[in-house]
Amino acid sequence: MKTRTTEKIIPPPPVHFVGDGFRVHNFIPGVHPLTMERMDPFILLDYNSKYYFPPTDRPRGVGVHPHRGFETVSIAYRGRIAHHDSFGNSGVIGEGDVQWMTAASGLLHKEYHEKEFAGRGGDFHMVQLWVNLPAKKKMSPPKYQPITNDQMGRYHLPGNNGTIEVIAGSYKGIHGPASTFTPVSLMNARLKAGATADFEFISSYNTALLVIEGSLLINGSDKAPADHFVLFSNDGEQFVIEAAEDSTALILSGEPIYEPIAAHGPFVMNTRTEIYQAFEDVENGKFGWLED
Numbered sequence: 634m635k636t637r638t639t640e641k642i643i644p645p646p647p648v649h650f651v652g653d654g655f656r657v658h659n660f661i662p663g664v665h666p667l668t669m670e671r672m673d674p675f676i677l678l679d680y681n682s683k684y685y686f687p688p689t690d691r692p693r694g695v696g697v698h699p700h701r702g703f704e705t706v707s708i709a710y711r712g713r714i715a716h717h718d719s720f721g722n723s724g725v726i727g728e729g730d731v732q733w734m735t736a737a738s739g740l741l742h743k744e745y746h747e748k749e750f751a752g753r754g755g756d757f758h759m760v761q762l763w764v765n766l767p768a769k770k771k772m773s774p775p776k777y778q779p780i781t782n783d784q785m786g787r788y789h790l791p792g793n794n795g796t797i798e799v800i801a802g803s804y805k806g807i808h809g810p811a812s813t814f815t816p817v818s819l820m821n822a823r824l825k826a827g828a829t830a831d832f833e834f835i836s837s838y839n840t841a842l843l844v845i846e847g848s849l850l851i852n853g854s855d856k857a858p859a860d861h862f863v864l865f866s867n868d869g870e871q872f873v874i875e876a877a878e879d880s881t882a883l884i885l886s887g888e889p890i891y892e893p894i895a896a897h898g899p900f901v902m903n904t905r906t907e908i909y910q911a912f913e914d915v916e917n918g919k920f921g922w923l924e925d
């Protein structure tokens with residue numbers, strides 16, 4: 634097995650707000666070389682690094698907006714997120730939990746800090762990842778997979794050195810609960826100081842990690858501090874991480890879809906015509922209705 638080397642270790646870019654509740658570093662797409670094509674099938678990664686929001690009785694967030702053509706995966710490390718959609722679905726993503734939302738053919742939704750959390754104030758720390766769908770699946774019906782922390786697959790590192798929480802894909806025979814349309818692996822590596830863990834993915838699969846907390850040494854030589862994004866080359870299968878202190882990293886790897894991408898705001902399709910169609914379908918109520 635060959636070592637997968639690091640291509641680039643990317644510091645967090647300047648923040649911007651999505652609505653008034655998500656203070657994010659946008660890594661994908663935009664930070665060189667993280668185009669939608671480079672990290673295919675991962676087409677967007679917004680990272681709200683740990684940030685304190687003071688108490689408010691008007692929960693912060695982002696109002697009604699549509700999505701079509703892909704999946705949104707929200708991973709909450711700190712804080713709680715509430716969501717509502719145009720088909721009457723709603724829910725809360727709690728600390729340590731994940732919501733895997735298949736927008737596919739389209740819906741309207743809104744995402745806010747959960748009311749009680751907003752009222753109390755506190756640290757907010759989360760990732761939103763968009764996973765593209767192949768052309769054949771873009772018009773599938775929307776669905777949700779709420780994945781609580783206790784439902785994730787758990788691999789315990791030897792010597793009580795930490796845990797790999799498997800959300801999707803598998804790690805050393807431990808499977809994650811998320812069902813995906815194409816091969817995708819997503820996991821949290823929670824390592825004690827000094828612990829190591831190795832990961833193995835097919836070399837053509839686009840692979841990266843985001844340091845959520847702590848600090849890592851990659852393949853024994855490359856330093857990755859907190860909030861840094863590590864892009865791996867497609868030159869081997871295996872990489873090793875070592876925790877310089879107690880650390881958490883989000884590991885992502887997926888088989889590229891290799892299809893043309895036509896993206897405009899909340900729509901990610903294959904052609905411009907399909908983007909125009911999406912605007913028209915929103916106008917005509919095909920995404921349902923949701924009050925702000």
Ligand code: MN
Binds near residue numbers: 698700705742744
């Ligand atoms: Mn959204």
